[in-house]
Amino acid sequence: MSRRRIGFWYRLAAVIAKPPLVVLFKRDWRGMENIPAEGGFITAVNHNSYLDPLSYGHFQYNTGRVPRLLAKAGLFKTPFVGMMLRGTGQIPVYRETTNALDAFRAAVAAIERGECVAFYPEGTLTRDPDMWPMAGKTGAARVALMTKAPVIPVAQWGANLAMPPYAKEKKLQLFPRKTLQVQAGPPVDLNRFYGKEPTPEVLREATEAIMAAITEQLAELRGEPAPTQPYDHRRARAQQRREAEGENAK
Numbered sequence: 001m002s003r004r005r006i007g008f009w010y011r012l013a014a015v016i017a018k019p020p021l022v023v024l025f026k027r028d029w030r031g032m033e034n035i036p037a038e039g040g041f042i043t044a045v046n047h048n049s050y051l052d053p054l055s056y057g058h059f060q061y062n063t064g065r066v067p068r069l070l071a072k073a074g075l076f077k078t079p080f081v082g083m084m085l086r087g088t089g090q091i092p093v094y095r096e097t098t099n100a101l102d103a104f105r106a107a108v109a110a111i112e113r114g115e116c117v118a119f120y121p122e123g124t125l126t127r128d129p130d131m132w133p134m135a136g137k138t139g140a141a142r143v144a145l146m147t148k149a150p151v152i153p154v155a156q157w158g159a160n161l162a163m164p165p166y167a168k169e170k171k172l173q174l175f176p177r178k179t180l181q182v183q184a185g186p187p188v189d190l191n192r193f194y195g196k197e198p199t200p201e202v203l204r205e206a207t208e209a210i211m212a213a214i215t216e217q218l219a220e221l222r223g224e225p226a227p228t229q230p231y232d233h234r235r236a237r238a239q240q241r242r243e244a245e246g247e248n249a250k
Helices: 007-024 052-061 075-079 080-086 102-112 137-148 199-221 232-249
Strands: 028-030 041-045 067-072 091-094 116-119 153-156 177-183
Touching: 007 080, 028 052, 028 116, 041 052, 041 199, 052 067, 052 177, 067 075, 067 102, 075 080, 075 091, 080 091, 091 102, 102 116, 102 137, 102 199, 116 137, 137 177, 137 199, 153 199, 177 199
Parallel strands: 028 177, 041 116, 041 153, 067 091, 067 116
Antiparallel strands: 153 177
């Protein structure tokens, strides 16, 4: 099987979500020709708003290749949302538990069946002060090296203007009408990593290549240069702790 049928649940989700998205937002979609027409593949997507899964989902749905996203397991316990996630075949992620590897096995199996699996490599909303992608986690790279499936970098911008990620009140800022921009780039070149032992160093370098490709697409969307180094939230927090300890020692 090379393509996943859209199916009842995805069509139901589209019936619910698409009308308000079409009415409330403008769209600027680019690079749909980079979405493979056949076979399994991975999309690696930046994350800067609670709204952007709908923005990306709308874009991807309209390519005819619906994605299976890796989503926090807790979302599957929410009555209606959980039902929709299960019905559309999304993949639960159990962080820091004995079931944590199940998501990767499910992702590999889906790709081998010819489906699209979508990763948010940052693992959470970006903490970069200027909303650029952060340093990524290695899950997408690990699955990519296991399957040798194409990795399509996808950047998006605009959902964060309608719903800023860390606003105290998570209210939509609909006016003036925002444009949801989504751009898919060509596959990330990971050939140099194939056949290598998936050591932490190899996975880190492959992840950096994926994140650099996403950032390049976002720089095109934003029309401005990206930072030379991705924001590392752990490193920034450690630096803040050291500075606070230094202040307290005075």
